Amino acid sequence: xxxxxxxxxxxxxxxxxxxxxxxxxxxxxxxxxxxxxxxxxxxxxxxxxxxxxxxxxxxxxxxxxxxxxxxxxxxxxxxxxxxxxxxxxxxxxxxxxxxxxxxxxxxxxxxxxxxxxxxxxxxxxxxxxxxxxxxxxxxxxxxxxxxxxxxxxxxxxxxxxxxxxxxxxxxxxxxxxxxxxxxxxxxxxxxxxxxxxxxxxxxxxxxxxxxxxxxxxxxxxxxxxxxxxxxxxxxxxxxxxxxxxxxxxxxxxxxxxxxxxxxxxxxxxxxxxxxxxx
Numbered sequence: 001x002x003x004x005x006x007x008x009x010x011x012x013x014x015x016x017x018x019x020x021x022x023x024x025x026x027x028x029x030x031x032x033x034x035x036x037x038x039x040x041x042x043x044x045x046x047x048x049x050x051x052x053x054x055x056x057x058x059x060x061x062x063x064x065x066x067x068x069x070x071x072x073x074x075x076x077x078x079x080x081x082x083x084x085x086x087x088x089x090x091x092x093x094x095x096x097x098x099x100x101x102x103x104x105x106x107x108x109x110x111x112x113x114x115x116x117x118x119x120x121x122x123x124x125x126x127x128x129x130x131x132x133x134x135x136x137x138x139x140x141x142x143x144x145x146x147x148x149x150x151x152x153x154x155x156x157x158x159x160x161x162x163x164x165x166x167x168x169x170x171x172x173x174x175x176x177x178x179x180x181x182x183x184x185x186x187x188x189x190x191x192x193x194x195x196x197x198x199x200x201x202x203x204x205x206x207x208x209x210x211x212x213x214x215x216x217x218x219x220x221x222x223x224x225x226x227x228x229x230x231x232x233x234x235x236x237x238x239x240x241x242x243x244x245x246x247x248x249x250x251x252x253x254x255x256x257x258x259x260x261x262x263x264x265x266x267x268x269x270x271x272x273x274x275x276x277x278x
Contacts, residue, residue: 073101075127077180078209088163088176092138099130103276107132107200107232109141109159112267113244116217116237118200122276124186128202128211128229131182133273135213140178141271147173148216149249150259154195155220157241158203159268160213169252169261177212184211184229194226198238202229217241240266 077094085091100122109116120129135141146159147169163176184204188194195201195218203214204227211229219241234241247264254260 069098071100071102072098073126075099075130075182077127077131077182079180085179086172086175088161088172089179090140090162090176091179092135092140094180095130095134099126100276101126103278105129105133105276106235106274108272108274109237110269110271111240112265112269114237114240116240117235118232119235120232125229125231126185127182128185128231129273131178131213132231135178136271136273139270140213141268144268145173146244146266146268147261148253148257148259149245149262151245151249153258154222154224155197155245156216156218156222157244157262157266158214158216160203160215162213173261174214174253177214180212181209182211183209184227186230187226187228188230189226191226193221193223195222195224195228195230197221198234200231200234202231204228219245
């Protein structure tokens with residue numbers, strides 16, 4: 001016959017075992033709940049990410065959202081408000097929102113002094129290349145003059161203003177562009193110098209997302225801040241650019257952005273973009 005103390009010890013052990021079993025059961029249930037919640041949270045993040053991606057990459061609210069096709073980039077071309085457009089803005093519509101991001105193109109600038117050619121890598125600048133292809137197809141650059149030459153500090157010839165046409169120069173030359181802007185691409189933040197001789201790059205207003213149609217050809221290594229899209233590389237006609245540079249400029253922009261109108265006039269008869277290769 002057991003003593004009272006032994007019975008008390010046995011009862012205490014039994015209570016302890018029950019409590020431990022109950023704790024273990026609660027811990028298992030808690031882990032199961034956390035696993036379910038965690039899996040749900042991951043699923044929620046995936047779904048939310050998908051929704052965000054579709055929203056961020058989609059077009060206007062009144063257009064159906066579509067997935068980006070393989071081998072294509074989704075591009076945002078932001079229209080300039082009609083009430084804010086000047087006479088120097090040339091409206092030829094918007095490029096397609098989806099642009100190829102594979103292959104290369106050749107840009108051919110037929111000028112009064114001879115042809116200038118450049119190679120463009122669509123993987124590096126799908127949206128800018130898409131914009132140029134669109135504008136070129138509309139004759140946007142045809143019969144326009146390169147309106148600015150800089151030969152001190154930096155060495156660039158700037159073109160691409162659709163309003164820089166006809167005889168002589170106007171104060172508004174250099175202020176024109178298309179009816180939309182786009183974001184900068186392929187910024188040379190890791191290059192020294194950022195803009196070496198032979199680069200063709202996009203001008204902008206200094207504000208992010210202000211790239212338009214104006215571009216500049218670098219005819220001597222230039223230490224510009226890396227804020228301008230590198231569009232491509234000149235493959236022919238650099239002698240034409242240097243011929244213009246050798247004649248100098250009229251210092252019309254010396255007190256503002258620097259440089260002036262080229263003394264030797266260079267006119268873009270036609271700018272063309274080849275079909276995508278590769």
